[in-house]
Amino acid sequence: MSLSLIGILTILTIVALLIWNKTSPIIIMIILPVVGALIAGFGVAEIGVFFEDGIAQVMNVVVMFIFAIIFFGIMQDAGLFEPIINKMIDLSGGNVVKVAVATVLIAMVGQLDGSGASTFLITIPALLPLYKRLKMNPYLLLLLIAGSAAIMNMVPWGGPLGRAASVLGMDANELWQPLIPVQIVGLLLMVGLAVLLGFREQRKIENEYGLVDGAKAQEETSEGNDEGPYEANSKETDSKGNSLERPKLIWVNLILALAVIGILVSGVIPSGFAFMLGVAVALLINYPNITDQTARLRAHAPSALTMAGIILAAGLFLGVLTGSGMLDAIAEDFVTILPEGVTQYIHLIVGFLGIPFDMLLSTDAYYFALFPIIEQIASTVGVDSLSTAYAMIIGNIVGTFISPLAPAVWLALGLSGLEMGKHIRYSFFWLWGLSLVLIVVAVVFGLISV
Incomplete structure (x- = not known):
């Protein structure tokens, strides 16, 4: 059996199992590549070498993920985001357009920790009552949160970039x-979309219900939601029975968070090292007691280690595919089949179809199975690997939170009491259009070659 056929069967089986979602990605991406390598005739010792090469390729990403998730978890525990979010809600003043814009801004702040689940937990309980009071469509709320959070998720501690970086070994x-300029343009476009859809929603409300008293709606919502979006967080306490929030340290925490992000942007030290320092300082400042420090680490370790485990398993998967020559064989065989004109633009074609792919493939399948193949095929005709990465990231990431394969979306639907089908119908074409515009922007900025 040829290497390319074994590689394709291994990848397709992994994709199918990831879509089926009946087994952990860690199990899938450990067992199947090893089985594929054994079938291809490689010995255990050779597979061990593939493993070491693959793990070395992703180790920096793993370290960054672990400490980034813990750092932003501590910042959330300390209450850094609460006053910012509450202030944005107050400034909206019950005006439909302002509420729509505030939704985008709040989702941006909420997504700083790279977790879609926490973003929905922060934004939906805070804003859904206001949307209902103003007679605003709750599916507009989901659309604005989904688009803003997805674009904000381009940060290096967000899942998609970490996965793509581990594939590229960087x-x-x-x-x-x-990507920062594209991200800024994307967030500005989301604000513009919020204004456009806000005015459309306002006209619709006036036609159906007449004028709504925004100030009264704002007041009633505040009275009915006194504890705010961090209600669950405020009930957590430290070893002395005090709230985990540190309102007196908010400016210190804000400076610390901005310093860590500034270091990341400057690139003066590796991102993992920056977050390690950030975690150490954050714990020392906010929770000087060793019992509280241990409790905070334990609280955020599950999500951090789960993501780290997936990346490490993907390292083995990529190490086997690369070291065994399966990826090279697949790319060479595909190039002989595809017309030259198609091969030259395959990164753009897949990028343009990124959101439809997101409806069919999980994030792991898209970045760990599809991306390596497309990158290898495109590189055989001279397309830079980074160009392929940016096309596929930008084309796909905007639709992260409309995919039925994203667990955070189901959390959002549960919190809002809405339906997946209606969410997709309401949001799909707006977000797909946004992703296409951002790909064009990336081409203009020179990130994607044509």
Whole structure:
């Protein structure tokens, strides 16, 4: 059996199992590549070498992920984001357009920790009552949160960039820095979309219900939601029974968070090292008691280690595919089949179809199975690997939170009491259009070659 056929069967089986979602990605990406390598005739010792090479390729990403998740978890525990979010809600003043814009801004802040689940937990309980009072469509709320959070998720500690960086064997921070201008444009476009859809929603409300008293709606919402979006967090306490929030240290925490992000943007030290320092300082400042420090680490370790485990398993998967020559064989065979004109633009074609792919493939399948193949095929005709990465990241990431394969989306639907089908119908074409515009922007900025 040829290497390319074994590689394709291994990848397709992994993709199918990831879509089926009945087994952990860690199990899938450890067992199947090893089985594929054994079938291809490689010995255990050779597979061990593939493992070492693959793990070395992703180790920097793993370290960054672990400490980034813990750092932003501590910042959330300390209450850094709460006053910012509450202030944005107050400034909206019950005006439909302002509420729509505030939704985008709040989702941006909420997504700073790279977790879609926490973003929905922060934004939906805070804003859904206001949307209902103002007669605003709750699916607009989901659309604005989904688009804003997805674009904000281009940060290096977000899942997609970390996965792409591990495939390319580079620091996620290096991959992110050229993306910052595209990210800024994307966030500005989301604000513009919020204004456009806000005015449309306002006209619709006036036609159906007449004028709504925004100030009264704002007041009633505040009275009915006194504890705010961090209600669950405020009930957590430290070893002395005090709230985990540190309102007196908010400016210190803000300076610390901005310093860590500034270091990432500057690239003066590796991103993992920056977050390690950030975690150490954050714990020392906010929770000087060793019992509280241990409790905070334990609280955020599960999500940090889960993501680290997936990346390490992907390292083995990529190490086997690369070291065994399967990826090279697949790319060479595909190039002989595809017309030259198609091969030259395959990164753009897949990028343009990124959001439809997101509806069919999980994030792991897209970046660990599809991306390596497309990158290898495109590189055989001279397309730079980074160009392929940016096309596929930008084309796909905007649709992260409309995919039924994203667990955070189901959390959002549960919190809001809405339906997946209606969410997709309401949001899909707006977000797909946004992703296409951002790909064009990336081409203009020179990130994607044509």
